[in-house]
Amino acid sequence: xxxxxxxxxxxxxxxxxxxxxxxxxxxxxxxxxxxxxxxxxxxxxxxxxxxxxxxxxxxxxxxxxxxxxxxxxxxxxxxxxxxxxxxxxxxxxxxxxxxxxxxxxxxxxxxxxxxxxxxxxxxxxxxxxxxxxxxxxxxxxxxxxxxxxxxxxxxxxxxxxxxxxxxxxxxxxxxxxxxxxxxxxxxxxxxxxxxxxxxxxxxxxxxxxxxxxxxxxxxxxxxxxx
Amino acid sequence: xxxxxxxxxxxxxxxxxxxxxxxxxxxxxxxxxxxxxxxxxxxxxxxxxxxxxxxxxxxxxxxxxxxxxxxxxxxxxxxxxxxxxxxxxxxxxxxxxxxxxxxxxxxxxxxxxxxxxxxxxxxxxxxxxxxxxxxxxxxxxxxxxxxxxxxxxxxxxxxxxxxxxxxxxxxxxxxxxxxxxxxxxxxxxxxxxxxxxxxxxxxxxxxxxxxxxxxxxxxxxxxxxxxxxxxxxxxxxxxxxxxxxxxxxxxxxxxxxxxxxxxxxxxxxxxxxxxxxxxxxxxxxxxxxxxxxxxxxxxxxxxxxxxxxxxxxxxxxxxxxxxxxxxxxxxxxxxxxxxxxxxxxxxxxxxxxxxxxxxxxxxxxxxxxxxxxxxxxxxxxxxxxxxxxxxxxxxxxxxxxxxxxxxxxxxxxxxxxxxxxxxxxxxxxxxxxxxxxxxxxxxxxxxxxxxxxxxxxxxxxxxxxxxxxxxxxxxxxxxxxxxxxxxxxxxxxxxxxxxxxxxxxxxxxxxxxxxxxxxxxxxxxxxxxxxxxxxxxxxxxxxxxxxxxxxxxxxxxxxxxxxxxxxxxxxxxxxxxxxxxxxxxxxxxxxxxxxxxxxxxxxxxxxxxxxxxxxxxxxxxxxxxxxxxxxxxxxxxxxxxxxxxxxxxxxxxxxxxxxxxxxxxxxxxxxxxxxxxxxxxxxxxxxxxxxxxxx
Numbered sequence: 059x060x061x062x063x064x065x066x067x068x069x070x071x072x073x074x075x076x077x078x079x080x081x082x083x084x085x086x087x088x089x090x091x092x093x094x095x096x097x098x099x100x101x102x103x104x105x106x107x108x109x110x111x112x113x114x115x116x117x118x119x120x121x122x123x124x125x126x127x128x129x130x131x132x133x134x135x136x137x138x139x140x141x142x143x144x145x146x147x148x149x150x151x152x153x154x155x156x157x158x159x160x161x162x163x164x165x166x167x168x169x170x171x172x173x174x175x176x177x178x179x180x181x182x183x184x185x186x187x188x189x190x191x192x193x194x195x196x197x198x199x200x201x202x203x204x205x206x207x208x209x210x211x212x213x214x215x216x217x218x219x220x221x222x223x224x225x226x227x228x229x230x231x232x233x234x235x236x237x238x239x240x241x242x243x244x245x246x247x248x249x250x251x252x253x254x255x256x257x258x259x260x261x262x263x264x265x266x267x268x269x270x271x272x273x274x275x276x277x278x279x280x281x282x283x284x
Numbered sequence: 285x286x287x288x289x290x291x292x293x294x295x296x297x298x299x300x301x302x303x304x305x306x307x308x309x310x311x312x313x314x315x316x317x318x319x320x321x322x323x324x325x326x327x328x329x330x331x332x333x334x335x336x337x338x339x340x341x342x343x344x345x346x347x348x349x350x351x352x353x354x355x356x357x358x359x360x361x362x363x364x365x366x367x368x369x370x371x372x373x374x375x376x377x378x379x380x381x382x383x384x385x386x387x388x389x390x391x392x393x394x395x396x397x398x399x400x401x402x403x404x405x406x407x408x409x410x411x412x413x414x415x416x417x418x419x420x421x422x423x424x425x426x427x428x429x430x431x432x433x434x435x436x437x438x439x440x441x442x443x444x445x446x447x448x449x450x451x452x453x454x455x456x457x458x459x460x461x462x463x464x465x466x467x468x469x470x471x472x473x474x475x476x477x478x479x480x481x482x483x484x485x486x487x488x489x490x491x492x493x494x495x496x497x498x499x500x501x502x503x504x505x506x507x508x509x510x511x512x513x514x515x516x517x518x519x520x521x522x523x524x525x526x527x528x529x530x531x532x533x534x535x536x537x538x539x540x541x542x543x544x545x546x547x548x549x550x551x552x553x554x555x556x557x558x559x560x561x562x563x564x565x566x567x568x569x570x571x572x573x574x575x576x577x578x579x580x581x582x583x584x585x586x587x588x589x590x591x592x593x594x595x596x597x598x599x600x601x602x603x604x605x606x607x608x609x610x611x612x613x614x615x616x617x618x619x620x621x622x623x624x625x626x627x628x629x630x631x632x633x634x635x636x637x638x639x640x641x642x643x644x645x646x647x648x649x650x651x652x653x654x655x656x657x658x659x660x661x662x663x664x665x666x667x668x669x670x671x672x673x674x675x676x677x678x679x680x681x682x683x684x685x686x687x688x689x690x691x692x693x694x695x696x697x698x699x700x701x702x703x704x705x706x707x708x709x710x711x712x713x714x715x716x717x718x719x720x721x722x723x724x725x726x727x728x729x730x731x732x733x734x735x736x737x738x739x740x741x742x743x744x745x746x747x748x749x750x751x752x753x754x755x756x757x758x759x760x761x762x763x764x765x766x767x768x769x770x771x772x773x774x775x776x777x778x779x780x781x782x783x784x785x786x787x788x789x790x791x792x793x794x795x796x797x798x799x800x801x802x803x804x805x806x807x808x809x810x811x812x813x814x815x816x817x818x819x820x821x822x823x824x825x826x827x828x829x830x831x832x833x834x835x836x837x838x839x840x841x842x843x844x845x846x847x848x849x850x851x852x853x854x855x856x857x858x859x860x861x862x863x864x865x866x867x868x869x870x871x872x873x874x875x876x877x878x879x880x881x882x883x884x885x886x887x888x889x890x891x892x893x894x895x896x897x898x899x900x901x902x903x904x905x906x907x908x909x910x911x912x913x914x915x916x917x918x919x920x921x922x923x924x925x926x927x928x929x930x931x932x933x934x935x936x937x938x939x940x941x942x943x944x945x946x947x948x949x950x951x952x953x954x955x956x957x958x959x960x961x962x963x964x965x966x967x968x969x970x971x972x973x974x975x976x977x978x979x
Contacts (some may be wrong), residue, residue: 099301117367135907141955160302167298215954283575 069177070270081163083266090259091174091185095167097252098188102126102163104245107197109225111136112237122148124199128160140207144214151202166191170256177267185256192250196242200227326413341768351597358815361804364391372766372777374830375436375450376800382431384452384463389766389777389830392802400461400470401431401454408913408924409470413931417850421459421473423480424507432456435486435552435827439530443490443557443650443771446836451495453485460497460526464533464841467926469849472534477618478505478522478542484553484566490771494525494602496555498566502547505616515575517689521545523553523566525602533852541609541621543628546688547573548596549589552645554710555602557771558652561672565655566598567641571686590661594638596686597646597657599844601694605633620920625688635677636686637693638667643709646763647775647904649720653737658709665709665722665733667748668856669951672676698894701748705731710761711827713768715775717808719751721768723760723780729753730763730780730803743808754808756780756801757788757817764828770894774832776860778803780814781825789819798819840908842928849929850877856932859902872896873937879912879925880904881952883976884945889962893967894935902930913948916962941965 072084082102088114108131119138120132129148137147172185184258203225216234225231232239242250333341346356351445364370369853370388373395378385382402385394401421402812403410409417414946421428439449450463457478476482476497484498502519505628510518512677527539548568551927556563570589577585605623606616614621628634640659647656648670655668676697683694708726715721722731732754734740736747745751762781766774785799797819804815842849846858859876865887867874873895878885879902891897903912903925914931916924921932947958 095298099298102301132907134904138905138907164298164302171295215957 067176067178067180069180070274072177072270076270085268087259087263088174090255090262091170094185094188094252094255094259095170097248098163098167098191099171099253101245101248101252102160104248105130105243106245106249107199107240108228108243109238109240112239113235123243126163126195127156129156138255142214142216143220144211144217145206146209146211148206151206152198156200162187162191173263174259177270179264181263182260185260187219189253189256192253195246195249196227203227289587293604293651296399301775312509336533357587358804358813360393361801362390362816364393367831371833372774372830373833374764374779374828375438375827376764376781376820376828377433377436378451378822379798379824379826380430380432380783381436382433382454383823384433384436384450385820385822385825386468387800388816388833389779390802390815392800392816394780394818394820396468397686397822398432398450398463398468398470398845400401400456400463401459401473402429402672404437405922406924407469408922408931411920412933413923414470417470421454421457421461421475423457423475428457428459430456431459431461433823433826434483436829437486437488437495438829438831439492439528440488440490440770441492444595445770445829445831445835446492447837448530449492449528450829451486451488451528453482455481455483455485458482458497458499460495460534460535460617462528462533463851465836466852467849468838469533469841471850471852474526474535474537475712475837476524476542477620478507478524478622480505480507480569482524483551484523485551487555488528489555489564489602490557490561492528493529494540495524495528496553496564496566497593498522498550498553499523499545500549500551500715502549502569505544505622506620506627508853509608512575512577515547516573519547520625520739521547521550521568521602523564523598525605541605541614542617543600543605543623543634544625545598545634545701546596546686546690547570547624550598551643554646554648554655554769555762556648556652556670557650558654560648560652560673562601562603563670563673564598564600564602565646565648566600567639567643567646567657568595568598571595590642593641593909594643594695595643596636597639597643597655597668599635599677600628601633602749604631608633612708629689629691632677635682635693636692637668637673637698638695640664645709645722647712647714647769649739650714650734650773651738652771654735656712656720656722658712659843660708660710663707664702664704665720666699666710667701667703668698672698672700701736703733703748703750705733705750706753709968711763713763713765713766713778714773715778715805716742716773717775717806719762721765721778721805724753725761725783726757727753727755727759728758728782729755730760730778730812745809752801752812752815755811755835756803756814757784757799758786759783762827764830766830767832768830776804776806777830778805779830781828783824785819787818799822800825841906841910842863842926845904845928845929846902849926849927855930855932857900857932859900861904877901878904878957879947881910881912882947882954884914884947884956884958884960888963889960890947890963890965891937892965893937893940896934897937898932898934900932901925903927910951911949912951914945915948916943916945924949936963940964 105123107124109122109248123131169184172242173181207224210222370391370551372389374387376385384398399407399409433452434455436452438445452461458479460474461470462472465470479499481500482497483500487496499522502521504518505520517960520643522542526543527536529536549570550566550568553566565861567884572589572591574588603815613627614623631700639657642661643657643659645658657666680689681694681697706724706727708724710725712720712722719732732751734743734745734747734749740747760780760782765778768774780801782799784798788799800818801814804813844854846854848855865876873891905927912925941964945960945962
């Protein structure tokens with residue numbers, strides 16, 4: 059790799075003098091992006107999404123809780139009910155996503171770390187997966203809800219009375235005697251907060267390193283600081 | 285460079301975090317947590333405000349229904365809106381039904397029965413699951429198909445109900461049962477090898493180390509023949525101390541023993557507590573030792589055995605008895621260790637003291653300081669001081685000894701007070717305000733009276749005095765107050781267990797129900813109204829225990845799929861989902877079946893006449909109230925498969941034919957469709973047997 063391409067990737071170096079005089083300016087994106095990473099890792103331990111199912115014979119309701127890597131709550135009972143309408147077991151949904159999510163989060167973590175390390179606009183690209191992750195989660199969830207709701211076994215006992223449907227990923231739906239209330243949970247909000255903090259981090263990143271870039275360009279020289 | 289350090293720390297944190305996410309089962313922890321949360325919204329408890337319109341409306345209803353003001357008050361104190369739960373739970377003996385009744389207080393609603401000594405089809409008890417528990421209660425090899433359940437006892441820790449186990453005795457056959465209160469199922473029946481009738485069962489020592497089973501009608505110990513004419517020489521009473529192994533949830537028969545007692549008819553027993561911990565008190569009747577068929581002049585048996593003014597209160601030092609038993613001081617009678625009267629007297633285990641004749645209740649006060657004897661044929665209750673008893677034993681203050689050589693403590697040295705209450709005092713319990721409550725059988729009333737000693741400061745009345753009597757309908761036997769025989773009674777509620785109901789309910793033919801009457805004992809003094817009548821038309825309950833509902837932690841589903849309620853653990857051989865099959869080995873056929881709404885898998889089972897069948901079935905359900913039944917007509921097979929439960933039954937394929945099996949609980953919309961065929965083919969082998977495994 060030539061010195062030029064390395065420079066375009068990493069951005070200009072910050073001199074020790076500059077760090078001493080304007081430390082806060084350079085610390086800000088580092089600290090902010092660190093916070094974003096923490097939020098992302100912590101979110102693994104919290105549910106991202108839940109669906110409450112209410113029906114007369116379930117006064118306490120049934121609850122399906124989605125973590126990035128697994129499902130919890132009354133999965134068995136809901137699967138049992140779903141077999142009457144011919145829906146596949148929930149465990150068969152999004153199996154790739156659940157298996158890979160923790161590693162994807164590790165990757166996103168490392169990418170943000172990379173973004174905090176580079177001093178160039180590549181930082182934007184590096185944080186992009188983490189930035190879009192919360193949105194992607196919802197899109198993927200809605201895809202699976204649609205896919206499962208639309209592909210019911212036509213031989214199921216209740217196939218004549220319950221037609222294919224799509225439960226909303228967020229908000230209230232209705233199916234048979236059940237009312238479904240779907241909402242985003244703590245884990246998702248932590249990841250979303252992580253996204254927001256990442257955006258702030260990017261702005262601070264730009265504020266810190268853009269002037270160095272501009273100065274370097276202006277001088278038309280490479281490696282001034284080195 | 286200093287900025288790089290936090291980043292490495294972060295990476296380390298991430299590694300630990302991600303690693304932890306694999307090791308620590310977050311969803312499981314979350315599920316446990318949410319299970320505990322009551323997701324249901326609390327009932328809106330906004331204060332009631334009556335205005336002119338609502339008052340008029342309520343008055344109209346009251347007048348139309350001919351209700352008095354006190355009726356309205358009683359209704360308000362007992363009515364539970366749908367979905368709300370009772371504050372207390374009664375476990376009542378089911379009398380002849382051989383069961384236990386679980387009743388809510390103050391609503392007085394029967395919540396369920398618990399099958400104990402009698403096969404019971406709804407719970408699938410003895411059809412054939414549970415047969416081995418019932419079989420342990422055989423008498424001399426003979427199946428006993430009923431029980432006369434008398435006295436239930438809740439397990440205690442430090443004299444407090446701990447809500448873990450319930451014990452109950454069967455008077456007719458001298459048996460004791462252990463019920464696990466996690467699933468409200470009978471786990472063990474033990475048959476007393478010494479005798480055929482008991483009465484003082486069951487009462488526990490303060491930490492449930494022992495369950496006391498006092499005998500009743502004297503017979504030769506060990507169930508042998510001896511002529512009634514040899515009564516004094518050959519007939520004996522007894523009290524058995526069954527060792528309870530709490531960890532195992534079972535009576536440990538090998539560590540249990542009995543005491544031989546004189547052939548007085550021992551009646552009720554109670555364990556000392558606190559001040560009197562270490563003692564057991566038991567009363568008796570018929571110390572005259574007259575026998576049925578032996579008339580004294582023109583007097584018949586029942587009068588003959590009430591000739592003397594006093595019977596004997598038995599005082600037993602069970603801690604000493606335990607040591608003597610451990611040292612090998614017991615002799616085997618019918619294979620069961622018994623400490624003889626002579627040994628008991630020599631070792632200072634047993635003594636007697638006179639008590640008013642034909643008593644019933646012998647009830648230790650919560651602090652253990654007093655024992656109250658209710659002498660049915662004496663208008664008093666007699667109160668003994670346990671301190672004075674101990675002092676008299678130490679000082680050997682005997683007024684003599686009985687014909688069996690048992691020392692008799694001087695009555696005046698141990699008696700504290702006699703309190704006149706009325707006719708037919710029978711049984712006593714206590715509250716938190718220093719009152720005692722005694723049932724008066726002949727007066728048909730509940731008497732409230734004041735205790736003395738340290739209780740004198742708890743009430744405003746003079747100690748040892750009758751305060752009030754509330755008439756009950758009719759002929760009250762035992763009574764039960766909230767935690768009324770523990771070291772800390774709650775007061776509030778009392779239930780009179782009336783033997784007769786006469787006119788209280790719509791006539792049910794010549795056989796009438798018993799009447800449980802709820803009495804409000806919340807206010808001190810003379811106000812003690814009856815609130816509610818509950819008919820019990822299943823058997824004659826004798827005694828009951830009333831426990832604060834929140835001390836019970838019953839399971840609503842078994843902890844895991846494949847649960848064996850008999851061992852209270854997962855059955856490693858239980859059929860798992862996806863492993864359903866039928867395995868044949870010559871004439872032995874094993875069916876591995878699962879049940880889940882609304883399907884048995886496999887649902888066609890084909891065998892040959894004469895095959896030995898092992899049928900294993902697991903409920904895959906894990907939701908509350910999703911019980912499945914499983915019955916095969918013509919085979920006396922009906923299982924109750926509660927969520928997660930696994931069962932194994934054995935039977936022989938009988939006459940060739942087609943036996944539909946089906947779910948006997950309305951489990952789901954497709955409940956009727958939850959069935960299968962059990963096909964028994966003729967043995968001539970003309971039909972080829974097909975290996976079937978359907979899902």
